Amino acid sequence: MVDFTISDETRLLVETVGKFVKAELQPLESEVEEQSRVPPDKLKVVKAKAQALGLYALNMPAEVGGGGLATVDMCLVEEEFGKTSDPLIRRTFGQVYEMLMACKGEQRAKYLLPTVKGDRICCMAITEPGAGSDAQAISTTAVRDGNSWVLNGRKHFISDGDIADYAIVMALTDKDKRARGGITLFIVDKGTPGFSVGRVQHMMGHHGYGHAELVFENCRIGADQVMGEVGDGFRTMFGTVSKVRLGHIGARSVGMASRVLELCRHQANERKQFGKPIGDYQMIQKMLADMATEIYATRSMVLNAAWEVDQGRDPRDKVSMVKLYASEMMGRVADRGIQIFGGMGFSTEMPLERIYRDSRVLRIYDGTSEIHRMLIARSVLKNGFVL
Ligand SMILES: Cc1cc2nc3c(=O)[nH]c(=O)nc-3n(C[C@H](O)[C@H](O)[C@H](O)COP(=O)(O)OP(=O)(O)OC[C@H]3O[C@@H](n4cnc5c(N)ncnc54)[C@H](O)[C@@H]3O)c2cc1C
Incomplete structure (x- = not known):
């Protein structure tokens, strides 16, 4: 039995993050890309707004000043984060590693709490x-x-x-x-x-x-x-990895890919060639259908695994599958997005080429595709395929 019912509070939070990303962060993306930094004056404004809305360090437990969200809820928020670029997410909403909860004694006041607050990086x-x-x-x-x-x-x-x-x-x-x-x-x-x-x-x-x-x-x-x-460093470092992989890679990919699909939907309806919208052509339709299907599959995988984490389980094999599938899905979606936009997709006037470049690393960090395939295969060989 899987229950993804979310509270009104979470729904409101996800909507708030979505609106914030669209209104405050997406307009800054090109400038960040051109300057290779988030312009400090603008960062000050958006970070302060995010903090005032209680959107900083949402992934961290409430007792240390974080959002205290369940994994499913955090993944829904991460989907919205995925609709803008990584530097903007990091700087505005915080890149606060869950592992910091291992801080003890005076380390909590010196490192954990100020980092959750946004005062230290x-x-x-x-x-x-x-x-x-x-x-x-x-x-x-x-x-x-x-x-x-x-x-x-x-x-x-x-x-x-x-x-x-x-x-x-x-x-x-x-x-x-x-x-x-x-x-x-x-x-x-x-x-x-x-x-x-x-x-x-x-x-x-x-x-x-x-x-x-x-x-x-x-x-x-x-x-x-x-x-x-x-x-105990290896265990501490990799102990929180499931939540991170589901949120940062899985759910963010769902958000990023949904943004690409939405751009493509408009383009397919608006752009006319040979007297018709390109969306009338079956080859474009196939790309749209494949994108939508793969995003849906990824989302289902992310939420299922996140739900298991919330039940107190540690579904490592499934998290590996999510990491592998989400990152590779994102590569395919970004590639098709550029194809649907043609030359405009390749140009820096659209966010697609940035998304294409940014998403490439998803298959490399947090365990490469090869390493996750190896882990999944080892587990299948040893334990069989456990759903
Ligand atoms: C943008 C970015 C941000 C990063 N941020 C951080 C960070 O904040 N902190 C940090 O510590 N690291 C960070 N990294 C490093 C990242 O974690 C590593 O790049 C990643 O773990 C892969 O290691 P590697 O680059 O040395 O590749 P390698 O491990 O050398 O792999 C090279 C190739 O060999 C393959 N390979 C390796 N072993 C096997 C095997 N057993 N079977 C089959 N194939 C195999 C790999 O899959 C890959 O295709 C970052 C990297 C990037 C690109």
């Missing part, structure tokens, strides 16, 4: 030049020295690494144990001696926020900067 540093999909192959080390830890190593591709006030850094504390008790998370403040930002790495899409190298050279931090427990 956090980045999450796992990936290294030599360790991507195989995250436990990291070579950044942290060595205990009295009441402190000394970090050495280099991270790359770290979203917001250039501007973050602090980084959550995954480091090896026991080379032999690695993911099984040998990886620990550390909170490292910007400005700590030995911690520096390296190159900002230019990307094909997601212009408007930075991806940076982080360098640790004999960076000494206090023992109170350990996040969670020593040796």
Whole structure:
């Protein structure tokens, strides 16, 4: 039995977010793209409005000042987020990692609460030049020295690494144990001696926020900067991954693809060639029908898996399927969108080419398509296909 009934309160929230995205954020998209940043004066205005409406850090629990939404409700909100670009979502509604709930003692007041409030920005540093999909192959080390830890190593591709006030850094504390008790998370403040930002790495899409190298050279931090427990970093880091994948990848893809379909619907009705709207041609109709069907399939998958999470289950295989299918669906939808618009789709006068570029990374981060296929296949081989 699956029940997706949502409260009037959630319905109102989703409508509010949808209207906000359309009225306040979509008009800024081209400027963000051109400047490769959210213009600070405009950011100040939209962020303040979002905060006044209670739309910041909606994914976080209410007891720390977040929205306290159930996973299904958060996914419905994420669909609306998906109708604008990533830098605008991050800066306006907050990129607050659920994992921050592992903060304890004074870390809560120093990191968790101000981040939920929007006063501090956090980045999450796992990936290294030599360790991507195989995250436990990291070579950044942290060595205990009295009441402190000394970090050495280099991270790359770290979203917001250039501007973050602090980084959550995954480091090896026991080379032999690695993911099984040998990886620990550390909170490292910007400005700590030995911690520096390296190159900002230019990307094909997601212009408007930075991806940076982080360098640790004999960076000494206090023992109170350990996040969670020593040796438990892998579990803490990936423990909240299901919710993140369903929201950020699954539901946002549904929103982004719905926006593309809506643009295409108008174009198919309005654009005339050979004396008829192009929507009269069956080849265009096939593309529209396939887009609508795949969006519906993705949405059903997202909400089903989200509902299971809300029932206290951890449907990891299904979340892998959602991540895989949603990201690949988004690629197909963005591609068809450009085809339906022809030359206009390829031009920067329409948001489609940006969406096409931005959506490409969905198949790469948060586990590549190949890694998720591998996980799904392993599980099927071992346990059979469990619905
Ligand atoms: C825009 C962007 C933002 C990012 N933000 C962050 C961030 O904030 N923090 C962070 O830590 N990281 C971040 N990353 C890094 C991201 O998590 C990695 O790029 C991702 O995990 C893939 O690792 P990789 O790039 O090293 O590719 P690799 O792991 O080297 O993979 C290369 C290819 O090999 C394939 N492959 C690898 N292993 C297998 C296998 N066993 N079987 C079959 N195929 C395999 C992959 O699927 C892929 O096709 C970001 C990346 C991008 C592009």
